[in-house]
Amino acid sequence: MIGYKNRIKLVRQHDLMDCGPASLSMVTYFYGNKFPLHYLRELCQIGKDGVSMSGIIHAAKKIGMETYSTRLNLDLLVKKFTKPCILYWNKNHFLVLESISNKGGNVNFHIADPAHGKVVLSEKDFKEPWLKGGQSGVALFLSPTHDFFLKKNNSNVKNHFKTIVNFLKPYKKKILVLSFLILLGSAFSVTLPFLTEALIDYGVTPKNLNYISLILLAQLFVFIGIMTINILRNWFTLIIGTKLSVDIVYSYLDKVLKLPLSFFDTKNSGDFNQRIQDNIKVERFLTSDSILTVFSALLLLVYSGILFHYGTSLFLTYIGLTLVSVYWSYYWLKKREVIDYKIFLARSENQEAIYEFYNGIREMKLNQYESYKKNQWVELQNNLLQANIKSLKIEQFQSIGFTFFNQLKNILVTFLAANYVVKDIMTLGALLSVSYIIGQMNSPVHQLLSFFRSQQDAFLSFNRLSEVYTQENEEKESDKKLDPEKTPVDIKIQNVNFKYNVLSHKYILQDIDLTIPRGKITAIVGHSGSGKTTLMKLLLKFFPPLSGKIFYGLDEINGLSSQSIRENSGIVMQDGYIFNDTIERNIALKDKIVDKEKLEKALGAVNLLGFVNSLALKEHTKIGSGGNDLSGGQKQRILIARAIYKNPKYIFLDEATSALDATNEKEVHNNLQKLFKDKTVVIIAHRLSTVQNADQIIVLSEGKMVEQGTHTELIDKKEFYYTLVKDQLNI
Numbered sequence: 001m002i003g004y005k006n007r008i009k010l011v012r013q014h015d016l017m018d019c020g021p022a023s024l025s026m027v028t029y030f031y032g033n034k035f036p037l038h039y040l041r042e043l044c045q046i047g048k049d050g051v052s053m054s055g056i057i058h059a060a061k062k063i064g065m066e067t068y069s070t071r072l073n074l075d076l077l078v079k080k081f082t083k084p085c086i087l088y089w090n091k092n093h094f095l096v097l098e099s100i101s102n103k104g105g106n107v108n109f110h111i112a113d114p115a116h117g118k119v120v121l122s123e124k125d126f127k128e129p130w131l132k133g134g135q136s137g138v139a140l141f142l143s144p145t146h147d148f149f150l151k152k153n154n155s156n157v158k159n160h161f162k163t164i165v166n167f168l169k170p171y172k173k174k175i176l177v178l179s180f181l182i183l184l185g186s187a188f189s190v191t192l193p194f195l196t197e198a199l200i201d202y203g204v205t206p207k208n209l210n211y212i213s214l215i216l217l218a219q220l221f222v223f224i225g226i227m228t229i230n231i232l233r234n235w236f237t238l239i240i241g242t243k244l245s246v247d248i249v250y251s252y253l254d255k256v257l258k259l260p261l262s263f264f265d266t267k268n269s270g271d272f273n274q275r276i277q278d279n280i281k282v283e284r285f286l287t288s289d290s291i292l293t294v295f296s297a298l299l300l301l302v303y304s305g306i307l308f309h310y311g312t313s314l315f316l317t318y319i320g321l322t323l324v325s326v327y328w329s330y331y332w333l334k335k336r337e338v339i340d341y342k343i344f345l346a347r348s349e350n351q352e353a354i355y356e357f358y359n360g361i362r363e364m365k366l367n368q369y370e371s372y373k374k375n376q377w378v379e380l381q382n383n384l385l386q387a388n389i390k391s392l393k394i395e396q397f398q399s400i401g402f403t404f405f406n407q408l409k410n411i412l413v414t415f416l417a418a419n420y421v422v423k424d425i426m427t428l429g430a431l432l433s434v435s436y437i438i439g440q441m442n443s444p445v446h447q448l449l450s451f452f453r454s455q456q457d458a459f460l461s462f463n464r465l466s467e468v469y470t471q472e473n474e475e476k477e478s479d480k481k482l483d484p485e486k487t488p489v490d491i492k493i494q495n496v497n498f499k500y501n502v503l504s505h506k507y508i509l510q511d512i513d514l515t516i517p518r519g520k521i522t523a524i525v526g527h528s529g530s531g532k533t534t535l536m537k538l539l540l541k542f543f544p545p546l547s548g549k550i551f552y553g554l555d556e557i558n559g560l561s562s563q564s565i566r567e568n569s570g571i572v573m574q575d576g577y578i579f580n581d582t583i584e585r586n587i588a589l590k591d592k593i594v595d596k597e598k599l600e601k602a603l604g605a606v607n608l609l610g611f612v613n614s615l616a617l618k619e620h621t622k623i624g625s626g627g628n629d630l631s632g633g634q635k636q637r638i639l640i641a642r643a644i645y646k647n648p649k650y651i652f653l654d655e656a657t658s659a660l661d662a663t664n665e666k667e668v669h670n671n672l673q674k675l676f677k678d679k680t681v682v683i684i685a686h687r688l689s690t691v692q693n694a695d696q697i698i699v700l701s702e703g704k705m706v707e708q709g710t711h712t713e714l715i716d717k718k719e720f721y722y723t724l725v726k727d728q729l730n731i
C-alpha cells in the first residue's frame with residue numbers, strides 16, 4: 001500500500017471549469033496515488049457551467065474513494081476535520097481545506113485553492129466565502145478504499161514540452177547566431193571593468209594622457225560593439241519570437257478546428273482566449289525570457305568570477321547579502337499572497353457588478369433598481385480599497401527592505417574594496433572596477449528572479465495547451481465518407497438514448513426509433529425542451545448516442561466522417577452565426593469565387609433580393625459581426641440562403657424561420673418547397689404553416705417519440721400533435 005503524502009501538492013486549475021477536478025487531484029495526491037487533472041476532468045462530467053458536486057463525487061467513486069458530502073456549520077467543520085476535504089466556495093468554486101491550526105485561540109484555515117495557490121485564512125476571512133451569508137457551508141469528505149490504491153490512472157496525456165520545443169527546430173541556425181551574439185555581448189561587457197581599472201591605474205595615476213586616450217577609445221569601441229550586438233540581438237529575438245508565435249498559434253488553431261464539437265460544449269470564449277494568451281506566454285518563455293535569462297546568468301557568473309578574483313571576502317559579502325535580500329522579498333511576497341487573494345475576490349466581484357451593469361441596464365432603468373446597484377458597487381470599491389491599502393503596505397516593506405539590503409551590499413563591498421586600497425592590496429582602478437561590477441550585477445539578479453516567477457506561469461500555460469493537443473480529433477483517418485453517388489440515403493435511428501451529462505437521471509432522448517426517408521421532408525415538433533435540437537445534433541454527429549445506433553444508408557454514423565456529413569448538408573441552427581463580412585461572403589462562405597447566379601437564386605428564395613438590391617453596395621455590403629446591422633428575420637434569411645447556396649443533399653433547419661412575419665414565412669416556405677425536391681429535409685418548427693406540408697411529422701415529448709404521421713393523420717388522431725397545434729388551427 002502506498003503511504004499518505006500527508007501534505008497537499010498544489011494542482012492549479014487550467015481554466016475556470018477545472019476547480020473541481022483540480023481539488024480532487026490534490027486530495028488524491030495526499031493519499032499517495034495521484035490522478036492528474038486531465039484524467040479527472042473527464043470523470044467529473046464538466047459542463048459549460050463547470051463541474052457540480054455530484055460530478056466530483058462521481059469521479060471520486062470511479063477512482064475508488066468513499067465520499068460523504070454534507071452541509072455543516074463552522075464549529076462542526078473544525079470538530080470533524082481530520083483529513084483534507086473539498087469545500088464549495090463562494091457558491092461558484094471548489095477548493096481544498098488542507099488543515100486547520102489553532103495558535104493561541106486563533107483558528108487559521110489552510111486552504112489550497114486551485115486558482116490562487118495555498119493561503120492561510122483567519123476565521124473571519126474563511127467564513128465569508130464558505131458560508132456566503134448562511135449558517136452552514138458545503139463540504140465533501142473523502143477517504144480512499146482499497147480499490148483506490150490498486151487503480152492506475154490510465155491517462156494518455158504525455159508531456160508535450162517536447163512538441164513545443166520542436167517548434168524551435170526550424171530556427172536552429174538563427175538561434176545559434178543569437179547565442180553567439182549573446183556570448184559576444186557578454187565578452188564585450190566583461191572588458192569594461194578591466195578597461196576602467198586600466199584607465200585609473202595606468203592612465204590617470206601615472207598621468208599618462210596617451211594611455212588615457214587609448215583606453216577611452218577602446219571603451220568607445222566596446223560601447224559601439226555592445227550597442228550593435230544589442231540591436232542585432234533584438235532583431236533576431238523579434239524575428240524568431242514573431243515567427244514562432246505564428247507557428248504555435250497556427251498549430252493551436254488548426255488543432256482546435258479539428259476537435260469534436262462536443263469539446264466546445266464545456267468551454268466558453270474566455271477559455272479560448274486564455275489559451276491563445278497561453279500560446280503567447282509559452283512563445284515568450286521559449287524566446288525572449290529564456291534568452292534574457294541565459295544572458296543574465298552568464299553575466300552574473302562572469303561578474304561573480306571577477307569579484308572573486310578581486311577578493312574572496314568581496315565575493316562572499318556580495319553573495320551573502322544578495323541571498324538575504326532575495327529571502328526578504330520572498331518572505332513578503334508570501335505574506336502578500338493572502339492579500340492578493342482577497343484583492344482577486346474583490347476584483348472578480350467588481351467585474352461581475354460591472355458586467356451586470358452593462359447587461360442589465362435596461363431592466364435596471366425599467367424597474368428603478370439603479371440606486372441599489374450603485375450603492376452596492378460603492379461598497380465593493382471600499383472593500384477593494386482596504387485590500388489595496390494592505391497590499392501596498394506589504395509591498396512597501398518588501399521594496400524598502402530589498403533596497404536597503406541592496407544598498408548595504410554596495411556600501412559594504414565598496415568599504416571592503418576601499419579597505420584593500422588603503423592597505424595597498426588593491427589599486428584604485430580595481431576599486432572603481434568593483435563598483436562598476438556591483439552596479440551591473442543588479443539587473444541580472446532581478447531578471448533571474450522574475451524568470452523563476454514567470455516560469456511557473458509558463459508551465460501552467462503549457463499544461464493547459466497540452467490538454468488541447470492531447471484531445472482526439474473529430475475526424476479519424478478510418479472514417480468513411482458519404483458516397484456522393486448514393487447520397488441522399490435514408491437516415492435510420494435505432495433505439496437511440498442520449499443525455500448530455502451521464503450523471504443526470506433524466507434522459508434527453510429516450511428509445512428513439514424512426515426512419516428519415518430520403519428525398520422527403522420530415523418535421524420534428526414538440527414542446528420547448530423536448531429534445532428536438534438534440535436529435536438534430538445527433539444526426540449531424542455533434543455527439544455520439546449514449547446507446548442505440550444511427551445509420552446513413554447502411555453506414556453507421558460512428559464510422560462516418562463528420563466532415564462529409566456536414567459537407568453534404570445545408571444546416572441552419574437556432575444560433576447560426578453571421579460573420580463580420582459582406583452579404584455574399586456570408587452566403588457563399590468557402591467558395592473563393594462567388595457564383596452570382598446561385599447567389600441570386602438563394603437570395604430570391606428567402607425574399608432578400610429586393611432588400612439587397614436596395615443597398616448601395618448590394619451584395620458587397622458588410623453586415624457586421626454577428627449580423628448586428630440586420631433584423632432577426634433578415635439574419636435568419638441570410639442563414640437559409642447560405643444553406644440553399646450550398647445546394648446540399650440534406651437540409652436541416654432548426655426554427656429557421658421563427659423570426660419571420662407570417663407573410664414572409666409563407667413565401668419563403670413556398671419557395672423552399674420547390675428547392676426541397678429530391679432532398680432529404682429535416683425541419684424543426686413550432687409553426688403549423690412550416691410543418692403541415694411535411695411528408696411525415698415526428699412528435700417528441702420529454703425526449704420520447706410519441707407520435708408519427710402526416711398532418712392530416714395526426715390531426716384526426718386528436719392527441720399530442722393536435723393539442724400542440726390546435727391554437728393555430730383556429731378550431
Ligand SMILES: Nc1ncnc2c1ncn2[C@@H]1O[C@H](COP(=O)(O)OP(=O)(O)OP(=O)(O)O)[C@@H](O)[C@H]1O
Binds near residue numbers: 047500501526529534
Ligand atoms: N449543451 C447542453 N448541455 C446540457 N443540457 C443541454 C444542452 N443542450 C440542451 N440541453 C438540455 O436538453 C434538453 C433538450 O434541449 P433541446 O435544445 O434539444 O430542446 P428543444 O426541443 O430543441 O427546445 P426548443 O424548442 O426550446 O429549442 C433541455 O432540457 C436542455 O436544457
